[in-house]
Amino acid sequence: MRTVSGAEAAGVALPVARVAVDVPLPHLDRPFDYRVPPELDDAAQPGTRVSVRFAGKERSGFVLERVATTDHHGALVPIRRVVSNLPVLTPEIAALCRAVADRYAGTLMDVVRLAVPPRHATTEKAVLEAAAPDRTGMTAAHIPGTAWDDYVGGPAYVRRLAAGESPRAVWSPLPRHEADAPDRLAAIAEAAAATLTSGRGVLVVAPAARDVEELTEALKAALPGEPVVALQADHGPSRRYRAFLQVLTGRARVVVGTRAAAFAPVRRLGLIVCWDDGDDVLAEPRSPYPHAREVLTLRAAQEQAGVLLASWARSVESALLVASGWAHSVAASRATVRERAPRVEAPGDVDLAREGPAAGARIPRPAWELVRKALEHGPVLVQVPRAGYLPVVACQRCREPARCRECHGPLQLAGRGGVPTCRWCGRPDRTWACPTCRGTELRARRVGSARTAEELGRAFPKVPVVLSGARADHGVVREVDDRPRVVVATPGAEPVARGGYQGALLLDAAAVSGRQELDAEPEALRRWMAAAALVRPASAGGRVMLLGDPAPVPAQALVRWDPAGFAERELAQRQELRLPPASRMAAVRGTSRAVAGLLRHLELPDGGEVLGPVPWSQDEVQALVRSDLAQGARLTRALAVAAAVRSAHKEPDPVRIQVDPPEL
The missing domain is CATH 3.30.70 (Alpha-Beta Plaits)
Structure with a gap:
C-alpha cells in the first residue's frame, strides 16, 4: 500500500478513485484504482458514472470511493472522463449490490446493471433543472387505525412504525368486499403513512404491473400531497429514469414498482413492503438471478428498515423467516377468518359418486348448479390454468401426445376446426399423422380458457361471458361490475368484481398441483387463494369449488383458509429432506x-x-x-x-x- 502524492497527485486531496469497471469476467470482479486528474476532481465523486481505459479498451464504470492510497505499484491510469457528475450509485445501494452478488455467486456489475437504469441525458437535465418541491412542513396524512384491527399484532405493528422503529412482519390479509370497508390496500397505505410520519421513506414491490397500478392509486388517494412514484422497467427509458431520479434526489419518499424497484435509492428507508412474495415473476431472469424478496430482506437488515411481506398464500420462504424469529406472523383469528373468507368446497370421488358416469366430467353437475345459483345474485369467476383453446392435444386412437414434425414441440388447436399448430415454432401441420399408430384424429389433453368460455357461453346463452388473460383477444380485464356474468380468466389475470364475485370455479387443479416440481403445491395454493380472495364471504353466499383432482394438502389448506399452517407443514418437510x-x-x-x-x-x-x-x-x-x-x-x-x-x-x-x- 502506498500513498499517492507529488506530481502523480497533482494537488488532488484524494487522488485515487476505486472504480467498478463493467467487465463480464468473474475473475475481474473487484474494484480497480485510477488516478483522478485535477480537472475531474469535483466531478468524479463516489457514485458517478465514468469512462476508463481497461485492457486496451474504453469501458464504463462507477466510482465506488475516493482514497489517498493504492496497492498498485506502477503509475495509475487516469480516468478518461466523467459521464455525469450525478452520483447515481449511492453507498447504500452499492453495498446492497455487493451483498446480493455474494448471496447469488454473481458479480457486482451484473447486479448494478439491475439496480441503476441506463442514463437518459435529456431526462436527467430536465429533472435537475426543475425546482425541487417545497417539502417544508409536509407531513403524512393521518389514517385512522382501522385497517389493521382485525389482525393480531396489526395495530402494534403500525404504532412501532410511527415511533420510528423497524418491525418485521409476515402478513396474511383477508378479503373484504363491502363498500368503503378497509382492505389490504388500506392497510398498506396506513403502514406507509405511519412510516412517513416518522420522517422515513417507503418502498413497495409487487410482481405485476397491474398490482403496481393498484397500489400506486391507493397510496396516492391515502397520502394527498405526498409524491408517489411508480418505477417499472416496461415504462421505457425516459419515464423510468425520471422516476429513478425523483427518488434519488429525495423528491419522492414513496416508491411502488416491480422487482427492479427493490434497488430504488429511497432516502432514510423506513418500510419495505413486498406483495405476493411467492410469485416467481419476482425472480430476475438475468444473472445472477436474484429474487426480489431476498434482495429486500438483505436491504432491510443493512438499512435497519421495517419489513412487511404480504400475500394471500404464505410462501415457504416467509414461513422460514417466521420460524427463525427474523419476522413475526400477523394474521387474523379463526373467528375472523370464518367471517371474512368464502365457503370453499373440494369435492372428491366419494362426494361425486352419486353423479354416476358424470362424476368424471371436467365440470360436474354440482359445479353447474353453483354457477347457476350464483348468477342469480352476481358475477361468477372461472379460473383456468392454461390460456388458448386446446393448448395440448393427443392422438385420439393411442393417446400419444401430438408433436411438431420439425422441432418436436407440442401441438395445439387455436379454435374450433383450427389447424394443429406448434406452440414452439408456430408451424401449422395440416396433414398431421400420429407416428405411433398413424391415426389422424386429435383429442384434447388440456382445455384452455377460450374453449372453457365457449362451453360456458353455450350453457348460459343469456349471460355475458368475459375472457381475461394475456393471450385472450381482449387482453387482461382489470375490473367488472356486479351484474351477473361469467368471467373466465387465467391465473393472475382475474378481474376484480365490484362487491366481489358471488361464486368461483377453480378448474383443472391437477394441472398446477400435480406438476413434478418442488414448488408445485405452494404455487397451486397461491393461485387458488388469489382467485378465491375475490369472492364474497360465506355469510354473503360466496362459494368456491375446487375441481380437477387437486393435491390433497393444498386443497385442504384452501378449504380451511389456512395459508400459514400449510407453509409451516411444507417447511417442516423440507427441513427433514x-x-x-x-x-x-x-x-x-x-x-x-x-x-x-x-x-x-x-x-x-x-x-x-x-x-x-x-x-x-x-x-x-x-x-x-x-x-x-x-x-x-x-x-x-x-x-x-x-x-x-x-x-x-x-x-x-x-x-x-x-x-x-x-x-x-
Missing part, C-alpha cells in the same frame, strides 16, 4: 466438460455435497450443489471462486450458476 429454503442449493448447468471443470475447482464447505451431474437437455448436464443454511455464504463464495478460476484459466464453454433454482 434438506430442500430449499431449509438448505442452500445451487444449480450448475452447462456442457459436461464445463460442469466437470467447475466442480473440479469447487471447494465445498463442511457438510456440502454435489448431486449429479445428470442430463438436463440435449447438450447440457446439471449438477446440484447443496449445503446447510449455516454454510450458505461459504457455499456461494466457493461457487464464485470456482467460476473466477475457470474465467482466469479461459476454460471453454460457459457455465450457468443459479442459487435457489426454481426447477429441481
